[in-house]
Amino acid sequence: MSDSAKTSPGATAFRGLLAASGLDLSEDRAQAAAEVLAAWIPACLELNEKMGAPTRRTLVPITVLAHASAAQ
Amino acid sequence: MSTTSDDPLNLTLAEAARAIRTREVSPVELVRGCLARIEAHDDGLRAWITVCDEEALDAARSAEREVRSGARSKPLLGVPIALKDNIATRGLRTTAGSKILSDWIPDEDATVVARLREAGAIILGKLNLHEFAWGGTSDNPHYGTVRNPWNPDRFPGGSSGGSGVAVAARMCFGALGTDTGGSIRLPSAINGITGIRPTYGRVSNHGIVPLAWSMDTAGPMARTSEDCAVLFDVIAGHDPRDPTTANRAAPPCVPTLRGSLRGLRIGVIPGYFFHHLQPDVESAVRRALSAFEELGAVIVDVPIENIHGNISAQLTIESAEPSTYHQRWLRERPQDYGADVRTLLEVGELMLATHYLQAQRYRTLLREEFLQAFRNVDAFVCPTLPFTATPVGATTVRIEGDVEESMLSAIMQFTGVASLTGLPAMSVPCGFDSEGLPVGMQLIGRPFEESLLFRMAAEYQGVTDFHRRAPDLATRGASKAPPGRPD
Numbered sequence: 001m002s003d004s005a006k007t008s009p010g011a012t013a014f015r016g017l018l019a020a021s022g023l024d025l026s027e028d029r030a031q032a033a034a035e036v037l038a039a040w041i042p043a044c045l046e047l048n049e050k051m052g053a054p055t056r057r058t059l060v061p062i063t064v065l066a067h068a069s070a071a072q
Numbered sequence: 073m074s075t076t077s078d079d080p081l082n083l084t085l086a087e088a089a090r091a092i093r094t095r096e097v098s099p100v101e102l103v104r105g106c107l108a109r110i111e112a113h114d115d116g117l118r119a120w121i122t123v124c125d126e127e128a129l130d131a132a133r134s135a136e137r138e139v140r141s142g143a144r145s146k147p148l149l150g151v152p153i154a155l156k157d158n159i160a161t162r163g164l165r166t167t168a169g170s171k172i173l174s175d176w177i178p179d180e181d182a183t184v185v186a187r188l189r190e191a192g193a194i195i196l197g198k199l200n201l202h203e204f205a206w207g208g209t210s211d212n213p214h215y216g217t218v219r220n221p222w223n224p225d226r227f228p229g230g231s232s233g234g235s236g237v238a239v240a241a242r243m244c245f246g247a248l249g250t251d252t253g254g255s256i257r258l259p260s261a262i263n264g265i266t267g268i269r270p271t272y273g274r275v276s277n278h279g280i281v282p283l284a285w286s287m288d289t290a291g292p293m294a295r296t297s298e299d300c301a302v303l304f305d306v307i308a309g310h311d312p313r314d315p316t317t318a319n320r321a322a323p324p325c326v327p328t329l330r331g332s333l334r335g336l337r338i339g340v341i342p343g344y345f346f347h348h349l350q351p352d353v354e355s356a357v358r359r360a361l362s363a364f365e366e367l368g369a370v371i372v373d374v375p376i377e378n379i380h381g382n383i384s385a386q387l388t389i390e391s392a393e394p395s396t397y398h399q400r401w402l403r404e405r406p407q408d409y410g411a412d413v414r415t416l417l418e419v420g421e422l423m424l425a426t427h428y429l430q431a432q433r434y435r436t437l438l439r440e441e442f443l444q445a446f447r448n449v450d451a452f453v454c455p456t457l458p459f460t461a462t463p464v465g466a467t468t469v470r471i472e473g474d475v476e477e478s479m480l481s482a483i484m485q486f487t488g489v490a491s492l493t494g495l496p497a498m499s500v501p502c503g504f505d506s507e508g509l510p511v512g513m514q515l516i517g518r519p520f521e522e523s524l525l526f527r528m529a530a531e532y533q534g535v536t537d538f539h540r541r542a543p544d545l546a547t548r549g550a551s552k553a554p555p556g557r558p559d
Contacts, residue, residue: 014422021421023402033418039478040419043384044427050381051430051437061432062439063286 081105082542085151085245085299092139092150099132099139099150099194102245106152106196110243113545116224118216119237121157122165123197128152131194138192147302149192154244156232157198158205159290160279161185168281169201169231171214171408172401182279183314184248184290184307191306196244199234203413205250205283206394207231208258208483209466213410217464220263221543222509226461229262229483231255231283235293236263240543246294246303252283253390254457254487256291257499261456261512264501266529266539267293268300271519272494273318275304276311284393285316286432287491296539297500297529301325304522318520325523329530334368336528339449342373344380348471348485349458356503356511357455360532364453367531374445374452378437379489383481385431385438386488392428395420412467439493446518451528454486456499456512490516498525501538510538 014034018025025033051059080088080097091097107125114120135150143149155161158168160178162185167173181189189195200218202210210218210233218233220226221241228237232249236259239247249256251269260267268291275290282288292303309322338361340346346354361371395402395417402409402417409417445452459482462469468476469483490497496519499512517525533539 017422023418023421025418029415029418032415033422036415036419037422040384040387043381044388044424044430047381047384047388047434048427048430050378051433056433056437059433059436061429062435063429063432 079105081109081242083245084295085153086296086302088245089148089151089302092135093144095139099135099152100129102150103128103132103152103194103196106244109241113241114243116219117221117237117241118218119200119234119241119243120154121167121169121198121200121215121234124164124195128194128196135192135194146192147306148188150194151192151246152194152196152244153188153246153248153303154196154199154235154238155185155247156201156235156249158201158250158281159185159248160281161195161198164198166198166281167215168205169203169212169215172405173281174214178279180279183276183311185279187307188248193306199232199238199247201234202231203410204281204394204398205231205252205255206413206416208254208480210234210259211465219464220461220509221545222264223461223507225464226509227262227464227466229259229461232293233259236260236265236267239263239265239293239295241545242542246292246299248290248303248307249293250280250283250288250290251491252287252289253386253484253491256293257456257487257497257512257514258483260293260499261501261514262461262510264510264512264538264541264543265293265295266297266300266498266500267291268304268498268522268525269490269496270304270308270522271496273316274308274322274496274520274522276307276314276317278311278313282397284390286389286393297498297526297533298326298329300498301329301526304526308522320520323523325526328523329526330534331527331531332368333364333528333531336364336369336451337449338364338369338371339374339445339452340371340454341376341379341452344376345452345454345486349455350460350471350505352505353455353458353460353511356505357453357513360502360513361453363532363535364528367535372449374449376438376441376445378434378441381434382438382488382492383484385434385492386484387481388423388427388431391416391420392423393420395423435492438489442493442495450517451524452516454514454516456486456514457483458485460505460507460509460511486514490514495519496522496525498529500529500532502536503538
């Protein structure tokens with residue numbers, strides 16, 4: 001990352017995320033992860049928006065524990 | 073070494089099983105033929121991690137004795153098959169394509185392996201894959217880059233790349249792969265073979281190294297629909313050791329393999345299934361749809377309003393779940409991962425829980441839409457992937473014009489849908505592009521209706537011969553070891 005990129009709000013947030021994960025990444029590895037995330041996050045945010053629609057409030061994640069009889 | 077039309081290696085799995093039962097061929101002859109072909113060509117193709125030559129020959133001799141004694145009820149008696157190397161085999165190294173598990177020798181078979189052995193199959197060995205099944209190229213830094221038998225300069229797809237190549241190159245009669253985001257269907261399409269991702273919960277995952285628990289599914293890869301049905305009937309069904317398997321009957325699919333498709337309603341999602349793909353792929357799949365019409369099926373446009381978003385949901389889930397499984401290794405042995413998988417695992421650690429759960433909620437939405445659509449159609453047909461085999465080592469792909477796209481997201485454009493919804497999906501050879509590289513189409517069915525997919529594919533293969541064609545390894549140079557491969 002360039003010096004200005006290292007101090008940008010996005011870079012600060014990214015460092016916070018890294019700290020929360022407990023991963024100790026070198027600068028180049030952090031850069032590689034940041035690039036992938038930068039490519040993926042806009043679509044995640046778009047999906048968040050779609051799933052936040054009032055008509056979808058009742059949808060539960062597919063990870064919900066299903067009783068065997070109800071799942072079949 | 074190339075095969076000839078009367079070479080027993082050109083038999084399909086089902087034909088080989090029948091020929092063994094009627095004593096037209098011997099299991100020993102088949103195993104020897106497969107081993108010779110592996111010996112001749114795998115230095116270049118790198119489909120195999122472990123070859124069990126002595127054990128396979130011993131098993132073949134034993135199977136031959138069984139046949140002579142009149143015991144012919146086992147459906148796979150004496151048939152040489154192989155396993156993706158993330159499927160545990162008792163007493164036999166199971167690496168998952170990784171350095172981390174390079175010394176792991178399981179003390180029990182995965183459920184699917186135990187069922188195959190019980191059915192009389194001969195395990196020839198373990199097949200190469202993308203490291204830990206997390207990727208679509210099978211460019212493996214530890215066990216060599218798997219190469220496409222139709223053109224060794226091209227990639228074989230993944231993550232079950234070794235399975236796709238070994239079947240296409242006639243090194244075994246069938247294989248098992250695993251599919252999280254497309255890992256059975258993609259290498260099936262790219263190598264010109266048939267492969268099915270069964271309904272989530274239809275086949276046990278017990279003893280299989282996980283990638284993403286909520287989507288992982290094991291399934292057959294072979295030459296024909298009939299071959300896959302034979303394998304599927306053996307491995308499908310409830311397993312008390314895997315709580316994700318459905319506790320419901322798994323009626324055999326082989327007996328209903330053939331039957332009229334008259335009146336069958338096939339759905340096509342307008343604006344998605346034939347959008348953003350290479351022209352040769354589009355024309356091959358459209359010709360396949362015409363073939364289905366000639367077989368009596370009706371093609372129906374079925375909009376799926378929320379189809380867009382599936383690739384993002386797929387990437388989010390498929391990054392967060394593996395990173396959870398790998399969390400400890402990633403801290404203790406990060407240097408033992410290949411560069412691409414290590415980066416993806418690090419990225420998965422940084423995914424927000426809210427992104428992951430919105431992706432899981434999206435699956436509910438998408439599944440409901442598909443289940444609703446299945447009131448109007450019996451199956452969907454689309455390309456398996458939007459392009460044919462790209463050059464080995466490529467991390468981007470051109471689908472339209474000069475725009476380079478990420479291989480990872482482009483490759484799952486059409487396969488992610490079944491992975492997210494848990495629906496059964498099958499890849500079937502349906503043509504070749506202008507460079508002679510295979511094209512596959514994907515059939516997607518209702519939950520637990522694999523039998524219909526087998527029937528559709530069998531009827532289609534009854535009027536086409538794409539599944540019968542074999543790569544000519546002798547003239548493609550596949551026996552030569554490419555430079556730069558690991559020792």
